[in-house]
Amino acid sequence: MTTTALVVDDEVDLCRLMQITLTKMGIKSDVAYTLSQAKSYWQENDYDFCLTDLKLPDGSGLELVKHISGSSTTPIAVITAHGSMDLAIEALKLGAFDFVNKPLELPRLRQLVESALKVIHQDNAAKLTPERSPEQQMLDSRLIGDSAVMHPLKNTILKLARSQAPVFLSGASGTGKEVVARLIHDLSPRRDGSFVPVNCGAIPSELMESEFFGHKKGSFTGAVADKQGLFQQADGGTLFLDEVADLPLAMQVKLLRAIQEKTVRAIGDTKEVPVDIRILSATHKDLNQLVQVGSFRQDLYYRINVIELKLPTLNARRDDIPVLAKHFLALIADEWQLESPPLLTDNACARLQHHDFAGNVRELRNVLERAVTLAETSTIDASHLGLPDFDSHQEVITSASQNISTNKASISNASVSNKSESSVADSIQDNSIKSKIETDSTQQAKTNIHPYRTTIQHYPSMNTSSTSTRSAENTEKLANKSMASSLDASTINQVDEQDSVSKAVNIEDVATGQLPAQGLEHYLQEQEKRLIITALKQTNWNKTQAAELLGTTFRSLRYRMTKLEIAEDQSES
Numbered sequence: 001m002t003t004t005a006l007v008v009d010d011e012v013d014l015c016r017l018m019q020i021t022l023t024k025m026g027i028k029s030d031v032a033y034t035l036s037q038a039k040s041y042w043q044e045n046d047y048d049f050c051l052t053d054l055k056l057p058d059g060s061g062l063e064l065v066k067h068i069s070g071s072s073t074t075p076i077a078v079i080t081a082h083g084s085m086d087l088a089i090e091a092l093k094l095g096a097f098d099f100v101n102k103p104l105e106l107p108r109l110r111q112l113v114e115s116a117l118k119v120i121h122q123d124n125a126a127k128l129t130p131e132r133s134p135e136q137q138m139l140d141s142r143l144i145g146d147s148a149v150m151h152p153l154k155n156t157i158l159k160l161a162r163s164q165a166p167v168f169l170s171g172a173s174g175t176g177k178e179v180v181a182r183l184i185h186d187l188s189p190r191r192d193g194s195f196v197p198v199n200c201g202a203i204p205s206e207l208m209e210s211e212f213f214g215h216k217k218g219s220f221t222g223a224v225a226d227k228q229g230l231f232q233q234a235d236g237g238t239l240f241l242d243e244v245a246d247l248p249l250a251m252q253v254k255l256l257r258a259i260q261e262k263t264v265r266a267i268g269d270t271k272e273v274p275v276d277i278r279i280l281s282a283t284h285k286d287l288n289q290l291v292q293v294g295s296f297r298q299d300l301y302y303r304i305n306v307i308e309l310k311l312p313t314l315n316a317r318r319d320d321i322p323v324l325a326k327h328f329l330a331l332i333a334d335e336w337q338l339e340s341p342p343l344l345t346d347n348a349c350a351r352l353q354h355h356d357f358a359g360n361v362r363e364l365r366n367v368l369e370r371a372v373t374l375a376e377t378s379t380i381d382a383s384h385l386g387l388p389d390f391d392s393h394q395e396v397i398t399s400a401s402q403n404i405s406t407n408k409a410s411i412s413n414a415s416v417s418n419k420s421e422s423s424v425a426d427s428i429q430d431n432s433i434k435s436k437i438e439t440d441s442t443q444q445a446k447t448n449i450h451p452y453r454t455t456i457q458h459y460p461s462m463n464t465s466s467t468s469t470r471s472a473e474n475t476e477k478l479a480n481k482s483m484a485s486s487l488d489a490s491t492i493n494q495v496d497e498q499d500s501v502s503k504a505v506n507i508e509d510v511a512t513g514q515l516p517a518q519g520l521e522h523y524l525q526e527q528e529k530r531l532i533i534t535a536l537k538q539t540n541w542n543k544t545q546a547a548e549l550l551g552t553t554f555r556s557l558r559y560r561m562t563k564l565e566i567a568e569d570q571s572e573s
């Protein structure tokens with residue numbers, strides 16, 4: 001079947017050029033010279049896509065964008081006068097999938113049409129599969145959750161995947177921003193290109209320019225060979241700027257320029273190279289606030305935040321906890337080569353559903369990994385979860401805050417909060433809801449029982465009572481009494497046991513009041529590693545005995561050794 005397009009522009013020559021290009025690509029097209037003509041053609045025919053100028057004699061092409069994207073899924077792209085970026089952004093927000101600047105460059109036009117064709121083919125294939133489309137299946141298998149807040153989110157992801165618009169993913173740490181970014185890429189016409197994730201906070205500022213744009217051999221000391229930058233690696237694909245709030249101001253300027261001009265120049269090079277990338281970005285920080293205080297450039301914010309997608313916290317979608325838990329247990333079983341995925345008892349499931357997941361989905365996974373190491377059998381009970389004792393007072397507060405968080409999430413999620421829609425969301429957030437939300441955070445702060453809020457660590461705190469029972473049992477087994485206090489260091493990441501850890505590990509360097517330069521988590525991991533190696537040495541690297549000496553299970557020890565990269569051949573060290 002021949003693909004058909006509607007071309008809308010009042011410049012006759014330009015229309016002819018576009019028609020020739022489309023014909024060469026096997027697309028049959030009609031031309032409309034005015035907005036009203038375009039509307040009536042659209043009404044009478046069934047086009048596969050539309051390409052419209054924004055400035056028409058009888059109105060704005062934006063009206064056509066609104067009309068078409070409001071009533072169909074047909075891809076529409078816009079042609080903008082060079083430099084009118086604001087209008088292009090407005091069109092993307094209204095649902096245009098891409099834009100091309102005047103004067104028209106034919107390679108860029110062809111690129112845009114090819115993206116449209118991919119979307120059209122995808123749609124046609126979906127029509128032929130009455131069940132769930134392959135895209136829907138990919139989405140459901142990778143973004144786990146079927147709760148009320150997840151439905152609009154998933155629909156939005158499918159829509160955003162078709163567009164070339166920059167998307168800014170906001171949401172607390174561990175809510176799945178990177179999962180969503182990868183999905184947007186893998187579901188998009190760019191899926192054959194690379195997905196290049198970059199943690200903007202992890203690159204030393206002096207290396208940033210070279211990392212992003214590349215360098216030529218000899219351009220600075222240490223540049224021993226030509227190096228391709230991240231922009232070029234993502235050419236034809238997607239560049240994911242994670243932790244974008246951490247970009248230094250100087251780099252923000254350079255990045256903005258590269259994004260706007262769609263070209264990059266490597267350090268030491270004289271020529272600009274065109275790049276075709278889609279930008280996705282994310283941070284758990286409040287970027288808007290950083291703009292207010294001047295640490296993030298407003299123009300860059302505006303450019304990357306064309307469409308904002310807010311991810312709900314796990315507390316706002318507790319209904320998803322059982323299905324997420326099942327998903328992670330299957331993954332863990334697979335990774336650890338267990339015979340079958342461990343099962344959660346009803347008690348354990350209920351306990352998880354009442355936990356305050358400040359670390360969101362990532363924390364749930366960590367809790368389960370830990371539970372699998374602690375459980376002796378393949379059944380995980382509430383006691384293996386290592387969560388604080390549950391008290392009904394907390395239940396009341398948590399479920400109250402859950403309702404409020406759900407409100408928050410649905411307000412922010414109901415619409416993909418692009419600028420115009422977020423102002424609607426703002427107006428929905430009337431004062432009473434705002435004050436409830438404030439109460440919610442205050443109450444959550446009061447019931448802040450979770451170490452994610454107070455320390456940097458991977459694992460939740462242990463139930464103190466079960467820990468002490470375990471310690472008592474293990475004390476009997478101890479060959480070396482002096483190791484008794486070290487036993488609890490196997491649960492070194494646990495806040496409740498900070499005291500025993502302090503006793504167990506060599507803390508002379510911090511006893512003076514000096515904090516470890518490398519940060520708490522790294523410090524604790526170092527100590528954990530030392531204790532495990534000590535126990536392994538004392539038992540001649542017999543893991544079963546070492547586990548016993550440390551008061552932990554064999555599986556737990558094996559897991560920790562992998563995590564801390566303790567190899568068997570360290571026996572000589």
Ligand SMILES: Nc1ncnc2c1ncn2[C@@H]1O[C@H](COP(=O)(O)OP(=O)(O)OP(=O)(O)O)[C@@H](O)[C@H]1O
Nearest residue numbers: 142143144172173174175176177178179284361362
């Ligand atoms: N809906 C989900 N379905 C399956 N796994 C998920 C989901 N959400 C998050 N995860 C998992 O949770 C962990 C954290 O997710 P991710 O890294 O995407 O979060 P994030 O919001 O980018 O966190 P951060 O802000 O700290 O970078 C990963 O292991 C990811 O696979």
